[in-house]
Amino acid sequence: MLTSQQLIQIRRQLHRIPELALEEYQTQRYLLQVIQNFKQQYLQIQTFPQLPTALLVRVQGSNPQKTIGYRADMDGLPIEEKTDLPFASQHAGQMHACGHDFHMTVALGILSYFSERQPQDNLIFFFQPAEESKNGGKLAYEQNVFTGKWRPDEFFALHVTPDLPAGTIGCRLGTLFAGTTEVNIDLYGQDGHAAYPQQANDMIVAAAALIEQIQTIISRSIDPIAGGVVTIGKLEAGTIRNAIAGHAHLEGTIRGLSQSMIERIDQRLREVTAGIAKSFNAEVKIQLNQGGYWPVENNPHLTAEFINYMKENSQVNYQNTQPAMTGEDFGYLLAQIPGTMFWLGVDDSSQLHSATFNPQESALRAGVTAIVGFLQAHMQQ
Incomplete structure (x- = not known):
């Protein structure tokens, strides 16, 4: 030994x-x-x-x-x-x-x-x-x-x-x-001049609305004594101060104490992003990758x-x-x-x-x- x-x-x-x-x-x-x-x-x-x-x-x-x-x-x-x-x-x-x-x-x-x-x-x-x-x-x-x-x-x-x-x-x-899921979200609208917002579709505004709504998933869709986390840790959008961004990219993570909880959070996240896509007339693509991290x-x-x-x-x-x-x-x-x-x-x-x-x-x-x-x-x- x-x-x-x-x-x-x-x-x-x-x-x-x-x-x-x-x-x-x-x-x-x-x-x-x-x-x-x-x-x-x-x-x-x-x-x-x-x-x-x-x-x-x-x-x-x-x-x-x-x-x-x-x-x-x-x-x-x-x-x-x-x-x-x-x-x-x-x-x-x-x-x-x-x-x-x-x-x-x-x-x-x-x-x-x-x-x-x-x-x-x-x-x-x-x-x-x-x-x-x-x-x-x-x-x-x-x-x-x-x-x-x-x-x-x-x-x-x-x-x-x-x-x-x-x-x-x-x-x-x-x-x-906890189990974990990697979150990647891309929002596509229309870039344009900052002085003419009516001719563009601002994805920074859409991303801000999405992030705010994501924070309600845990507080309003998950049992408060169960526990879960959704964190958006990365946001990329825009190139210059006087141009409207036509694309925004978000990355984050989901944490949950049961597989059913993670699947519920995944479902609500898809529903929220679909709602943002409709509200802002944007194309939204979401990727959720849990892999083996159950x-x-x-x-x-x-x-x-x-x-x-x-x-x-x-x-x-x-x-x-x-x-x-x-x-x-x-x-x-x-x-x-x-x-x-x-x-x-x-x-x-x-x-x-x-x-x-x-x-x-x-x-x-x-x-x-x-x-x-x-x-x-x-x-x-």
């Missing part, structure tokens, strides 16, 4: 080599190098031409009743690191600012344990590319990565959080992460079992947590395969996706120990 110092060394090496979505070739090579040093008696390794940076490792159970999946995402973010750490990113403009180096290291720690102590049930470790963008979980599922003996009956995964003390496990029944809705039975184990284990510091409006593509996999996602605290003053994010490495051993213990108990259920 990997020691605490080995876990730290692995994490630091992964931190040096962040790669963007679907480009995790060096990361995959390093993972394979580490895994091939484990005892191989119970292990089988699988790669996939259709998703070349993905990696699956199967651990054969001694008396399997089920196959348990454990997912760790691999990709970094397009962020220039500003931590000044001796093991800072060696790839300019790229950083593990979301803790995926921690996710992979904890998974390797769990895998190393079960490579030496054969589990009762089968285990599938899924090292997943492209979580931050390009929805690698959905790609893997749609490209039939999980077929036959490689299909888990249930799935577990963690995400680090700087908001909990290092090593703390956090979870909740219900939704852990709400992370934890399975009730599995999550209750997970929470009870963590609460009753005197060696684990457990906290109930609130849902987060951030997105995670593990939600798509949980919509296909029952499972649970949870938090691992890493106690940092910098937030996720920050150039100064520096999680506490003491959380690595605590995370491995807690999850190994749960998996062993879960196999006896």
Whole structure:
């Protein structure tokens, strides 16, 4: 089993080599190098031409009743690191600012344990590319990565959080992460001279009206105790102060705590844009792209079992947590395969996706120990 110092060394090496979505070739090579040093008696390794940076490792159970999946995402973010750490990113403009180096290291720690102590049930470790963008979980599922003996009956995964003390496990029944939809809207009218508005069709005015109406979707179409967000974060229109803009482009995001809520917001957004098109005699094109970023809705039975184990284990510091409006593509996999996602605290003053994010490495051993213990108990259920 990997020691605490080995876990730290692995994490630091992964931190040096962040790669963007679907480009995790060096990361995959390093993972394979580490895994091939484990005892191989119970292990089988699988790669996939259709998703070349993905990696699956199967651990054969001694008396399997089920196959348990454990997912760790691999990709970094397009962020220039500003931590000044001796093991800072060696790839300019790229950083593990979301803790995926921690996710992979904890998974390797769990895998190393079960490579030496054969589990009762089968285990599938899924090292997943492209979580931050390009929805690698959905790609893997749609490209039939999980077929036959490689299909888990249930799935577990963690995400680090700087908001909990290092090593703390956090979870909740219900939704852990919101689902997200990318919004792109284009409005087309007629450009013209600022002095002759009657001869043009001003899309800045139309865009302003649209933005104002969008803000009523949550306040008037969604249950106020349920929660949702629509944010328009980008607006482009016009070229010069004395010309009327005939085109406006808006970009934004939808967040919702259930798939039905997201679909309701999507519907209302289409209806509102159609109304603006008619009101302003404009052509309006809307694109809504959710991909694999569905709400992370934890399975009730599995999550209750997970929470009870963590609460009753005197060696684990457990906290109930609130849902987060951030997105995670593990939600798509949980919509296909029952499972649970949870938090691992890493106690940092910098937030996720920050150039100064520096999680506490003491959380690595605590995370491995807690999850190994749960998996062993879960196999006896």
